[in-house]
Amino acid sequence: MHFILAALLALGAILDLLLGASFFIDPATAGVDFGLQSPTPMGLSAMRGDFAAFFWVAAISMGIGAWKRRADVLWPALALFAIAFSGRLVNLFVVGDYDGWWQPMTVEALHVIVIALAIRTFPWNGTSPATPA
Template sequence: MIWVIRLLVAGFAALFVIIGVRAMIDPQSIITQFELGRQGVTGTSAIRADMGGFFIGTGIAALVGLFPGKRQWLLGAAGMVALAFLGRAIGLMSDGITANIAQSMIIEAISVALLVAAFAILSPRRREELAAEKTAEIERQRLAAEEERLAAEQNDMIAQNEAQLQRDRDLAQPIV
């Protein structure tokens, strides 16, 4: 489970970094994708800096959050995406919705849920609980194997005792 969540977060982070790098290197593709309209030099610079920085920063924060002791970075990334979602929600109330806006909001909502879930799942306390459960299961298996061994020994002893009793009875019989 932990590796699945790590892979999902890594995939999210890679996607965001790729979008951010694309915004910096090829802002025209971002202008088209996000329907930003015609931009001058200042607008293109803002797309490179603001959108590129947002996406790369969020992706890197999510990646850093995967390292031991750094899971709080996942909440930072979740907060950034939640703010983007909030901005879209405000726009939704005043400007309406398009298919691209709905798609972006769904991706952002899933991303926030993923990052918050990863924060909870990657909790040191949760890892300790999982380790304790695994240790308890191993101990249960060891005890079950020990019980089986003891039962087998007891059955062997009973069989040996019965065999000895039969020999004693046979020896006690007079030979005719």
């Protein structure tokens, strides 16, 4: 189980690393895939900084968690994706659906499920599973 969870975390980390890089290198093009269009320098700056940070922090958290099989380092990634999923869920109820609304929510839900399972399964800071040091 540890190997499978570590592999899934590593795959998610690679995906998030690439997404972060795409926002850092070319935020205008990457933003289109997320339904964003911001031709202003301020908007591009926000997309480059904020989206790259979101995905890179998640990738680092998941990558270290997968490599070291440690639950405690996975909390930042879990928080990021749980909040992102919650925001999309609220938007779904408040604003309504749109074409393809379920795709990003599925990716975020899968992140949350895999990370939560890993937190429950992996040792906490080198000790027993899910037990703070």
